[in-house]
Amino acid sequence: MKKFVIHFFTLIAILLVVCTFTSVFVEEQMTPRVQTTSAREAGDGSWNTIMPMDAVKMTDNGMVFYRIEAGTGWDTGDFVTFDNAEIRGVEDGAYLTNAQQYVKYVLYSSKPIYDGQEVYTMKGTQTHEADILVTLESDENLSDAFEGETYSLVENFGGGSILIRDKNSRDYFFKEKIVSYFEQYGLMVKDAVRLEDFAQLMKNLPLVALLALMLGVMVIFWALFFRGIYGKNLKKTLISIAGEFAAFGAFYMLIKLIELPSALLPERTILDFAHYRQQTEIITNTLKAIGDEATMGLYHRNLWLSVAILVVAATVLLVGLLIVFIHKPDPKPESAPKPIRKKAKVKAKAKAGKSNYKPRHYR
Amino acid sequence: MKRKLVFKIFGFMVAAILVVVSAMPFIYVFTQSFVDGRTGFTALGYYDVFLASPQYLNRFWSSLGLCLAIVSGQIVISVMGGYGFAKCKFRGRQVLFFALMMIMILPLQVTLVPNYIVLDEMGLLDTYWALVLPAIFAPLGTFIMTQSFKSVPDSIIEAAKLDGASLPQLIMRVMVPMNMSGVVCTILLSFLDGWNMVEQPITYIKEFARYPISVALAYAPPSKAIIQLVCCILVIIPPMFLFTFFNKELIEGITLADVKE
Numbered sequence: 001m002k003k004f005v006i007h008f009f010t011l012i013a014i015l016l017v018v019c020t021f022t023s024v025f026v027e028e029q030m031t032p033r034v035q036t037t038s039a040r041e042a043g044d045g046s047w048n049t050i051m052p053m054d055a056v057k058m059t060d061n062g063m064v065f066y067r068i069e070a071g072t073g074w075d076t077g078d079f080v081t082f083d084n085a086e087i088r089g090v091e092d093g094a095y096l097t098n099a100q101q102y103v104k105y106v107l108y109s110s111k112p113i114y115d116g117q118e119v120y121t122m123k124g125t126q127t128h129e130a131d132i133l134v135t136l137e138s139d140e141n142l143s144d145a146f147e148g149e150t151y152s153l154v155e156n157f158g159g160g161s162i163l164i165r166d167k168n169s170r171d172y173f174f175k176e177k178i179v180s181y182f183e184q185y186g187l188m189v190k191d192a193v194r195l196e197d198f199a200q201l202m203k204n205l206p207l208v209a210l211l212a213l214m215l216g217v218m219v220i221f222w223a224l225f226f227r228g229i230y231g232k233n234l235k236k237t238l239i240s241i242a243g244e245f246a247a248f249g250a251f252y253m254l255i256k257l258i259e260l261p262s263a264l265l266p267e268r269t270i271l272d273f274a275h276y277r278q279q280t281e282i283i284t285n286t287l288k289a290i291g292d293e294a295t296m297g298l299y300h301r302n303l304w305l306s307v308a309i310l311v312v313a314a315t316v317l318l319v320g321l322l323i324v325f326i327h328k329p330d331p332k333p334e335s336a337p338k339p340i341r342k343k344a345k346v347k348a349k350a351k352a353g354k355s356n357y358k359p360r361h362y363r
Numbered sequence: 364m365k366r367k368l369v370f371k372i373f374g375f376m377v378a379a380i381l382v383v384v385s386a387m388p389f390i391y392v393f394t395q396s397f398v399d400g401r402t403g404f405t406a407l408g409y410y411d412v413f414l415a416s417p418q419y420l421n422r423f424w425s426s427l428g429l430c431l432a433i434v435s436g437q438i439v440i441s442v443m444g445g446y447g448f449a450k451c452k453f454r455g456r457q458v459l460f461f462a463l464m465m466i467m468i469l470p471l472q473v474t475l476v477p478n479y480i481v482l483d484e485m486g487l488l489d490t491y492w493a494l495v496l497p498a499i500f501a502p503l504g505t506f507i508m509t510q511s512f513k514s515v516p517d518s519i520i521e522a523a524k525l526d527g528a529s530l531p532q533l534i535m536r537v538m539v540p541m542n543m544s545g546v547v548c549t550i551l552l553s554f555l556d557g558w559n560m561v562e563q564p565i566t567y568i569k570e571f572a573r574y575p576i577s578v579a580l581a582y583a584p585p586s587k588a589i590i591q592l593v594c595c596i597l598v599i600i601p602p603m604f605l606f607t608f609f610n611k612e613l614i615e616g617i618t619l620a621d622v623k624e
Contacts (some may be wrong), residue, residue: 012600074418076572
């Protein structure tokens with residue numbers, strides 16, 4: 001009973017440590033990064049702010065934009081709550097809205113935000129430039145400009161200018177946002193994937209699989225630790241403890257290396273596998289449409305590499321569990337030969353005349 | 364024969380009812396931790412506590428560290444104090460032991476204000492020391508160890524002394540191994556005291572970030588009831604381990620009546 005209890009709870013302790021490391025990582029990845037702006041004083045003594053059109057959302061509560069609030073208690077850090085937007089005018093393609101003094105409003109977020117969500121506030125303003133793959137529903141009106149259905153697009157959120165690059169690497173500049181531009185021509189943007197996000201995801205996929213392998217290694221050392229304890233083998237025990245800590249260290253270092261693209265992550269939980277399947281379909285379809293064989297090759301290589309690592313991890317995990325719960329420890333090794341060897345040495349010395357040892361029958 | 368069988372069945376039924384009644388809160392917490400009022404069955408509570416944010420597990424580890432500090436401090440004080448009261452003959456020993464018992468009888472709330480004043484004078488308020496120091500010097504451990512050491516015959520101590528054992532050697536190599544059940548009992552009770560402490564953190568600590576998980580649980584917003592329930596499961600893990608692992612020693616330690624010959 002005691003053995004089972006100690007096995008079970010040490011395994012739980014290992015999992016809790018792993019969960020602690022992982023939760024730090026998940027929080028960092030899932031929390032949207034936001035850029036903020038403050039209110040400015042209008043001439044009549046009231047306060048207003050300029051919000052980009054993307055920052056004002058149409059919801060069940062009407063036109064809203066989000067402000068930053070400091071959390072208390074369990075909800076430490078910043079989180080967002082909505083304010084109803086009162087549009088007072090349009091300036092340079094952005095809304096002039098109501099605002100309160102000393103309050104910070106969300107200008108841009110790395111992924112969609114919702115009321116009550118925790119966010120990281122970025123200091124200063126940054127421009128967001130990225131290559132985006134855009135798949136159009138139809139290309140009738142733009143067939144002269146673009147050859148095919150899929151285009152690479154560079155968007156600058158800060159200036160509002162858009163660069164579209166076709167598959168022959170010809171660039172086309174637009175002043176408006178891509179979505180509103182295409183809507184103007186009666187076209188719909190079906191899916192958009194940032195190329196840099198996709199590349200980042202591919203780079204990190206094998207690392208995520210390696211995390212699972214590290215978990216398996218931890219379980220193996222956990223199993224070896226108990227074998228060392230039961231066999232009263234100090235060396236094995238010490239090696240397994242050192243190995244366990246090394247595996248923890250490796251897991252921690254690996255998880256620090258992983259940086260998943262915020263835009264490709266699900267809104268609510270990182271374990272939303274349906275979302276990943278959908279994203280994978282979008283990515284593969286878009287890549288097929290472009291005919292980018294090199295990227296597809298890289299994608300498949302990394303995918304299969306990750307699957308192979310996961311299979312190894314699962315095997316290692318299973319072996320670790322089998323060692324502990326099925327393997328019967330070896331009987332305690334007896335250390336009897338030592339004194340015999342010592343006696344033999346003394347006898348040999350006596351034979352050589354170097355010792356005053358006499359066999360018992362001479363005494 | 365029939366009467367015996369009836370008594371057996373009756374005893375079994377009473378025991379079964381007792382088990383169900385005592386296990387009911389745990390069963391309720393466990394089942395409800397998977398139920399969301401809106402969506403029905405969900406494991407989102409577990410996701411939120413164990414994966415989405417490190418704040419719950421960080422608080423769990425800091426509370427565990429706090430308890431380990433309390434337990435290790437109290438075991439040193441209890442073993443030394445217990446040996447002194449049980450085996451060292453000095454004037455006023457009985458009076459001092461009586462005073463210790465009196466302090467043990469005092470309700471915790473009575474000692475909160477004097478402790479607060481002392482900690483304030485020492486500048487330790489709003490630090491972890493404010494929780495650790497008063498708990499280390501709690502008299503229950505010393506009482507248990509005194510009773511436990513009293514059961515060791517003096518002849519064994521004299522024999523150890525004749526063999527050349529110094530006082531620390533005598534305590535560490537003779538008294539503690541002979542009274543392992545008492546030591547385990549002290550460890551368990553002081554750990555549970557530390558793990559379940561509520562009044563002390565509320566009184567001595569102002570910053571929410573320093574609250575142990577036992578207190579912080581109460582501050583979870585009602586909208587996060589499911590998270591609160593999952594945190595309860597998390598909180599149960601260390602005491603459950605200690606009780607299942609040391610249950611035999613705990614029973615022996617509480618009886619405290621066995622004479623070691």
